Amino acid sequence: MKLYDVTDLAVRNLRQSVFRNSLTTIGISVGVASLVAMLSLGIGLQQRASRRLQKSGLFDTVVATSRRDLRNVRAQREDGPPPAESPALDEPARKKIEQLPGVVEASPDIRFVTEMRFDGKPHLTMVAGVPFSAKSNNDAFDGMQGSFFSSEASPEVILQKSFAEELLGMTPKPGTDNTNIAELAKPLLGKELTMRYAERTASPSASPTTTVSGDGGPSDGAAYSVVSHRQALKIVGVTDLDPDSMRGTARARVFLPLKLAQDLHVVQSGLRDTSPSDAPTYTSLSVRVGNPNQVPSVEDAIKKMGFSAFSLVDATRSVRQFFAVLDGFLAIFGSLALAVASIGIVNTLVMAILERRREIGIMKALGASDADVRGLFFAEAGAMGLVGGAVGVTLGWAIGRLINFGTNIYLERQHFPPAQIWSVPLWLVLSAIAFSIVVSLLSGLYPAARAARLDPVQALRYE
């Protein structure tokens, strides 16, 4: 038979016992729906976790450090020129790194420990410059109270939750981590902090009062003075999450616009900085790479330039592995319902054989081949799979949405920002329908073979 005829007859047969076939199809739909709902949650969580990890810099950031940096223990072990002879991590080097293939941005890492005065009381903390681009690519700022910096160099600060607590004189009780960030931010937003810092200025005179010369470095006569300054800063935001999560112990709790931090020329500890202030050198650069796959090549290129470089690309592998296992488990649970549904298909088609025994006999007497009969039952199974798959995907999508909706109500009550924990990508839609058809066809194997083998003489005798 031609494909058209097989399809036509199959659809006709399905319509004959529309109630029973609908029930079977609903069974398949429920199976597919549970599979899609499970996987959409798995994929949604994975996407959310990867996005969070990506924005945290785990996936796409290479940290380049100058080998001159005293704190750079790694530099002592690595091959290459001795620290003293390695190139300076200055503005030309930054530009050169930024032009490496695959690099999106290379921003200097400026961080220093300083004193912040609030309400007349001093607070010692680590301060870090944050590039303006972090507004969109670091999701620690997504759920923040207040707003991001208004411009690239505005005298504004964003506080990490723990520092905000310190300013308000709150000591976090052990075991309770659910301080309401909104209430925490209310008395702080718009208020002023005063930062005391040491500015590094070029010293024109040969005998400055407070001159520090490059310690042990190739002295080319350059020297700088350190001048104490104050800078008033407006609190614009308080963030719950840690934008500086990659930094370990050097984590900052106060964040300034990077451009402002650069312009202030703050003395950074441990830097063998011998250059004058108008040509700054950096302790390290955060190099953001467009595609996580390019991280190793960028890392190599930076090392070839004579700097130290490190990334956490290996960490991403175990995260992906975890989600592969999670998705696998979710798929198995989701498939259980589909397995039950496939038994329903077998049952329905075997019933159909009994019911249509005589009809099969007639068709065979008229010249239908085994393949024709088999094809017909296959087409019926496939059609139920297709319709069941399509309805099931829609149903699964709706269930996923519902779970997402419910979760967000819960998150809101717990004072967490809303989250998209559910995702139905096109590939999931298509593969769920394809899977449903394949499962249905497999379920149709036995009934189709049984119908094809039917003895026409017996079948015609059957009343």
Add this chain to the structure above:
Amino acid sequence: MESSSPNSLAVRTENVSRHYQMGEALVRAVDGISIDIRAGEFVALLGASGSGKSSLLNLVAGLDRPTSGTVIVQGNNLAALSREALAKYRLHTVGMVFQSFNLIPSMSLLENVELPMRFAEVDRRERSTQARQSLERVGLSARLAHRPTELSGGEQQRASLARALINRPKLLLADEPTGNLDSRTGTEIMDLVRSFNHSLGMTVLMVTHELALAEKYAGRMVHLADGRLVDDRRNDDARNVSSLPASGSQKGTQ
């Protein structure tokens, strides 16, 4: 495949048997029948219930395979054909008419008649044209869209005839075609069968237990009892009988 010129052999069975195992007992439904049927003959298979006439018909139809012996139709040894080839044989070489009509209730008459052409992969438009012509020939052109259940028994059997002839078979096999019909309608059907026998030169093998009907239409009457051939004779009394001689290899033993 041989052509069906007059006097050429349409069907030959050689010592054909069909035995069934029913529990402990062995049922000899067909038990060593040899018979030759020439192309264009109208043969009636007569006998009481259980005499094996329908079983023999099923063997010739290629619906069943013999336990032993051979069935040769139009030069094809049916026992040697694969399942696939046997289906092709049923599709193109034989047309079947049954006592209970065996039309598919969910299909209209036109669709029922078209059905064998679907298996023959005939183009849709061509199929519809031929099915209409075939139904017209049996006088049902006004009933194309009707379901079988909406028709009388005679009309259903005429539709069934139209379906049997749609793929232009060489051999028409009829199993008690008038068994479910009143005598007047039965006569109408038999007149149609005879007209096809005459006009198309189609060989007809008809199973019946009505002697009168056989005498009226069949040019040759073969009697079976307990799976054996007991009588095979020409019937020159049949109206407008085609002048073909009986050629049974086994003569009556009574």
